[in-house]
Amino acid sequence: MLPFAKATRALVRRLGPALVDTSEEGRWAASFDSSKLSFLPEAVIMPRRHEDIGPVLELANAQGVPVTVRGRGTTLMGSAAPIAGGWVIDMLRLNKVRIDAEAGMAHVQAGAVNAQVQRAAAAAGWFYPPDPASKAYCTIGGNIACNAGGMHGGKYGVTRDFVIALSGYLPTGEWVQWGVATRKFSAGFNLRDLWIGSEGMLGVVTDAVLRLVPAPAARWTLLTAFASEVEAVEAVRALFREVRVQPAICEFLDRDSVHCAERATGRPVFVGQRDRAVVLFELAGSASEVREESKKLLAWAKTHAVAQRVAKNREEAEQLWEVRRKCSGAMFELGDSKLNEDIVVPMRAYSRFMRFLAQLKKSSRLHIPTFGHLADGNLHVNIMFNREDADQARRAEAAVERLMRKVVELGGAISGEHGIGLAKTPFLRIQHSPAQVRAMQAVKAALDPRGILNPGKMFDVFEVWKQEKLNLKLPWDHK
Amino acid sequence: MLPFAKATRALVRRLGPALVDTSEEGRWAASFDSSKLSFLPEAVIMPRRHEDIGPVLELANAQGVPVTVRGRGTTLMGSAAPIAGGWVIDMLRLNKVRIDAEAGMAHVQAGAVNAQVQRAAAAAGWFYPPDPASKAYCTIGGNIACNAGGMHGGKYGVTRDFVIALSGYLPTGEWVQWGVATRKFSAGFNLRDLWIGSEGMLGVVTDAVLRLVPAPAARWTLLTAFASEVEAVEAVRALFREVRVQPAICEFLDRDSVHCAERATGRPVFVGQRDRAVVLFELAGSASEVREESKKLLAWAKTHAVAQRVAKNREEAEQLWEVRRKCSGAMFELGDSKLNEDIVVPMRAYSRFMRFLAQLKKSSRLHIPTFGHLADGNLHVNIMFNREDADQARRAEAAVERLMRKVVELGGAISGEHGIGLAKTPFLRIQHSPAQVRAMQAVKAALDPRGILNPGKMFDVFEVWKQEKLNLKLPWDHK
Secondary structure, three states, X not given: OOOOHHHHHHHHHHHOOOOEEOOHHHHHHOOOOOOOOOOOOOXXXXXXXXXXXXXXXXXXXXXXXXXXXXXXXXXXXXXOOOOOOOEEEEXXXXXXXXXXXXXXXXXXXXXXXXXHHHHHHHXXXXXXXXXXXXXXXXXXHHHHHOOOOEOOHHHHOOHHHHEEEEEEEOOOOOEEXXXXXXXXXXXXXXXXXXXXXXXXXXXXXXXXXXXOEEOOOEEEEEEEEEOOHHHHHHHHHHHHHHHOOOOOEEEEEOHHHHHHHHHHHOOOOEOOEOOOEEEEEEEEEOHHHHHHHHHHHHHHHHHHOOEEEEOOOHHHHHHHHHHHHHHHHHHHHOOOEEEEEEEEOOHHHHHHHHHHHHHHHHHHOOOOOEEEEOOOOEEEXXXXXXXXXXXXXXXXXXHHHHHHHHXXXXXXXXXXXXXXXXXXXXXXXXXXXXXHHHHHHHHHHHHOOOOOEOOOOOOOOOOHHHOOOOOOOOOOOOO | OOOOHHHHHHHHHHHOOOOEEOOHHHHHHOOOOOOOOOOOOOEEEOOOOHHHHHHHHHHHHHHOOOEEEEOOOXXXXXXXXXXXXXXXXXXXXXXXXXXXXXXXXXXXXXXXXXXXXXXXXXXXXXXXXOEOXXXXXXXXXXHHHOOOOEOOHHXXXXXXXXXXXXEEEOOOXXXXXXXXXXXXXXXXXXXXXXXXXXXXXXXXXXXEEEEOEEOOOEEEXXXXXXXXXHHHHHHHHHHHHHHOOOOOEEEEEOHHHHHHHHHHHOOOOEOOEOOOEEEEEEEEEOHHHHHHHHHHHHHHHHHHOOEEEEOOOHHHHHHHHHHHHHHHHHHHHOOOEEEEEEEEOOHHHHHHHHHHHHHHHHHHOOOOOXXXXXXXXXXXXXXXXXXXXXXXXXXXXXXXXXXXHHHHHOOOEOOOOOOOOOOOHHHHHHHOOHHHHHHHHHHHHHHOOOOOEOOOOOOOOOOHHHOOOOOOOOOOOOO
């Protein structure tokens, strides 16, 4: 007997069977996200209008039914895994997008896909910069839940920097609106931003107003090579310190990541240059702005890099991008399992961090190809191992913990854009003091006193290592 | 006998008399802010190091002593008035500013003055855009408390958009840190942003890391005139819709505001042009960007405005700025009292709002000169009246309430940059539903269970009309 069977029957009566899926297949499909940890819910609700959500929460709150909200489920952290069972609300039907071309805003429903918003904005001459790697799949609601970032973060910012207003539901089922469709709002506590990054634990976002920026008229792409990771990051620091150019994209790949890409393509990234760390730049803006900045950037490259290549057109730019696009999937040659840790380190600590990484690779005897966004310090540290090899798995586990302690010691963050979910719960208290965690938990208890929204996440330590993972390939998985 | 005399004696014992002022003059000086509503505290604490604040709050929390934190007290809303007595913490000694020129960040203490941060940033080639009218006096801590904006909001954003990390104290006296000095952070609930705009009711900010942007190399100033307010705002809407230029500043003045400035200077703003609404533009960016945008903006002005003047240099720009700088002080010719209401309306409602304003001026029989930031819809509606004239005062009171209902009806906000404090408490529930207010109050109770931080603000309706105001001139008062 399922623990919430009675509440589920009441739910079906209230919403009708067209909105509530209690089939085995439907429940299984909603039982996991990209973390591939599966926990069966008792029902999946697929609202057609945001108003369908109020009654679901009202009932869940009255009966104490756990409710997990999901978009496309691309999160690697387990934030959308319904660990306590109960009900899942699937937002994919709520996917409307409307561009206000005059005000430069997008009015979107939570189930709209990030790339869909980007396309709609572009069609109206605007640009929506946040671009998680999964942007062709992931939803704006999910982006808001984990304050997603992407490659444009350094110049433009992350999801939080583009949210103007949110509306949705409190766990009680009451509809609320945080902010209005204007750039300024200073009336009452800022619960809009409290919802952002709260991983669906404080309320259910159904609609968002997003800020857009004028579409950049021009882009310019440059790939640069360096003899070592430390030389690469020190050169980039000099760029930021002395040249004051703000690249839209500034992607770093360490030598291990470059090797992965080279193995995948069968070609060297720079002919005649072996064993190089690379930094890929993209400038974006008006034609004159890009022209001005590209001169400065090229002058910097000529004095700091061992090699550089400028793309003459978009086709050549795509070729320069290949090393970045190919490296991530190719890492699975180094192990069947990847821990993609989206840590952040402050600029002043880049070199220290690179030396630490070299040491971590050595001491863990694991491949740890690392790439990421040098304009904002958000690096993806990919700890590769073979899951069946218990010794490798143990070393990977130990390496993650050392990594997390190091980034906090360096004044950085354990997550820049993925959030905590289940996977990072063992590290939350490395980042946050007991007083900080208590304050967060007090806020949770205040807004969700029965604890129905996404229980088990963030604060409870989840031992992901002891869990069985599903062995399946999702559409957005590499390779 | 003062209600917290015993706690105050314990405070003096704990901190020493050098940090605690219990003199009559000291208490009086901390008894009011720019709202000029005076409530005597029992002691004023002037911390020298942020660590002095923990014990104050610990003691206050244990004894239930109200604590109000103040910077320079420039707020017009009464947010810094210690309405419940108790203790005031004066942050002005905590005023260090350090620029990280490489990362583009300012590390500042809460008592640092906004203009001080702007100057330090400029000296390092960076720019801190938030610029409240009181920027020569107001502190960063106060800016954070009310999420202050200013004229650069449309292009660059408000204080919230520039805060990277905060640290300070919970009402219990525990030190906490929300975020680190990196552009990305997605680890745990976002209490940083919850603190921003919370008017000192949820915690005490002592330190902030602020984001800077590259200092614009060039500026370009244009003044344009229009036959009416509706023509001005419709022309600006066309600019945003069709030309897609992002002016750094886009200041609107209605005809009444222009008349005020003209009376003050004794000169017409545009020779040969009488009775005009004006819009003042400033472009900012790289030389080439400004050149490109200025061409587009001038072409727009020639087809939309009845007159325009371009500044050839900074001196001429200062002349164009005169109308904006002089109008506000000159308004006191129209009445001895001003209600400066920083409402926000969405762009699509600009014309409807202008027609409403014309009607409000007529029906209230009051002067209501209005100016403000057209790029973000944040308008300053200045309701002028003579305080001694009971009938005028009543009409002003009624006009404010009609105004607030109208802006919310139009999808706008009752405050864009001032906050709620005491003065806007009668209108909070026009903006926010009962569920929204309950959620905010639940958050307050969770983080400050004894209610010691800035009690009486935001949620309790304060009848400002029934209060005596101090009759004095503050350094930042106009005229």
